[in-house]
Amino acid sequence: KAGVTQTPRYLIKTRGQQVTLSCSPISGHRSVSWYQQTPGQGLQFLFEYFSETQRNKGNFPGRFSGRQFSNSRSEMNVSTLELGDSALYLCASSLAQRRTGEQYFGPGTRLTVT
Amino acid sequence: DAKTTQPPSMDCAEGRAANLPCNHSTISGNEYVYWYRQIHSQGPQYIIHGLKNNETNEMASLIITEDRKSSTLILPHATLRDTAVYYCIRSFNNAGNMLTFGGGTRLMVKP
Numbered sequence: 001k002a003g004v005t006q007t008p009r010y011l012i013k014t015r016g017q018q019v020t021l022s023c024s025p026i027s028g029h030r031s032v033s034w035y036q037q038t039p040g041q042g043l044q045f046l047f048e049y050f051s052e053t054q055r056n057k058g059n060f061p062g063r064f065s066g067r068q069f070s071n072s073r074s075e076m077n078v079s080t081l082e083l084g085d086s087a088l089y090l091c092a093s094s095l096a097q098r099r100t101g102e103q104y105f106g107p108g109t110r111l112t113v114t
Numbered sequence: 115d116a117k118t119t120q121p122p123s124m125d126c127a128e129g130r131a132a133n134l135p136c137n138h139s140t141i142s143g144n145e146y147v148y149w150y151r152q153i154h155s156q157g158p159q160y161i162i163h164g165l166k167n168n169e170t171n172e173m174a175s176l177i178i179t180e181d182r183k184s185s186t187l188i189l190p191h192a193t194l195r196d197t198a199v200y201y202c203i204r205s206f207n208n209a210g211n212m213l214t215f216g217g218g219t220r221l222m223v224k225p
Contacts, residue, residue, distance in 0.1 A: 004157070033211045043158070043201075043215035056212045090157050094211050101148045101205040101213055105157030 002027065004093050004106035012112045018079040021109045025072050025093030031055075032074040033103060034066060037088040046089075049074055078111075086113045118202045123220040126196075132189040134219050136202030139183040145206055147178060148213070149187045151198040158201065158215075161187065192223045 005024045013019050025032050033056075034046040045058040049068035066076040072093075078085055088110050092103035119137040126132040138147060148163040162169055162176045164185070169176045175188040189196055201218040 031211045033213075035213075035215075042217060043213075045212050045214065048211050050211075058212070092157070092211070101146060101163060101203065101211065102160050103211055103213065104160065108157050 004091055004104055006089075006091050006106040006109050008109060009107065010110050010112075012114060013081050014114050015081055015083060017081050018077060019081060019111060020075055020077045021089055021091075021111075023074045023076075023091030023093075023106060025074070025091075026104055029093035029095055029104070030072050031094045032068055032072065033092045033094075034074070034076050035090040035092065036060070037090060037108070038084075038086070043090070046076065081113045083113050085111065087111060117214075118204055118216055120200070120202050120216065120219045122217060123222070125222050125224055126189075126192045128194060128223055128225050129191055132192040132196065132221060132223070134187040134189075134200050134202075134221065135184065136187070137184045138202070138204050141182055141204055142206070143182075145204045147176065147185050148203040148205055149174070149176065150201045150203065150213075150215075151196075152201070152218070153195075153198040161200075192221075194223050194225065197221060197223045 007022045031050045033048040037043045048056040052068045063079045068074045088108045090108045092105045094103045146163050146165050149161040150158040152158045164176045178185045199218040199220050201215050
C-alpha cells in the first residue's frame with residue numbers, strides 16, 4: 001500500500017506570495033492532518049480534515065487554510081507569506097475510525113520564504 | 115496543554131537495548147501514551163501506543179508504570195538506523211487526530 005505523498009517536496013517563495021501544498025493520504029484513510037515544523041517551535045498542529053470538514057484547528061493565523069476533497073486528498077494554503085512561514089510542512093493520514101492518535105506521515109514539503 | 119517530559123538526548127551502543135524514559139505525571143485516566151520517532155529529514159513515524167498495560171510490537175516495547183505517571187520505550191536491539199528524535203505524546207482517544215509534540219529525545223546509536 002502506498003504511503004502518504006506530498007507535493008511539491010521543495011518550494012521557494014517570496015514574501016507576500018501565496019502557496020498551495022498538496023497531500024494524498026494512504027488509500028482508505030479519511031482523516032488528514034497538517035503540521036508545521038520549525039527549528040524554533042518544533043512540530044505544531046495546524047488543522048485536521050475528515051470527510052471534507054475541518055474537525056480540529058491549531059493556533060495559527062487565518063492566513064493558513066486548508067480543504068479536503070471527496071477523494072480525501074487535501075490541500076493547505078498559506079497567503080501573504082512571511083519569512084517566519086519557512087518550515088517543513090507535514091501531512092499525516094489516519095483511518096480515524098476511533099479517532100486514535102495513530103497517524104502516518106508523509107515526507108513533508110520544505111517551504112523557504114525569501 | 116498536555117505535556118510530557120523527556121531527556122533531550124541519549125546515547126546507546128549498537129546492539130544494546132535503548133531505554134527511553136518519559137514522564138507524564140499529570141496524565142488523565144483516559145489519555146493514551148503514544149510514541150513516534152523522526153529520522154532526520156523524514157516525517158515522524160508511529161511506533162507504539164498504550165493506555166495501562168505494557169505493549170509490544172515488532173518495533174518496540176512500551177512499559178507504563180502502574181500509576182501511569184511515566185513510561186519507557188524499549189528498542190531491544192538498537193541499530194544505527196534507530197538514530198532519531200523520539201517523541202512521547204499524551205492524547206485522548208477522542209481528541210481527533212491532533213497530536214501535541216514536545217521536544218523529544220534525540221537518540222544517538224553509536225557503533
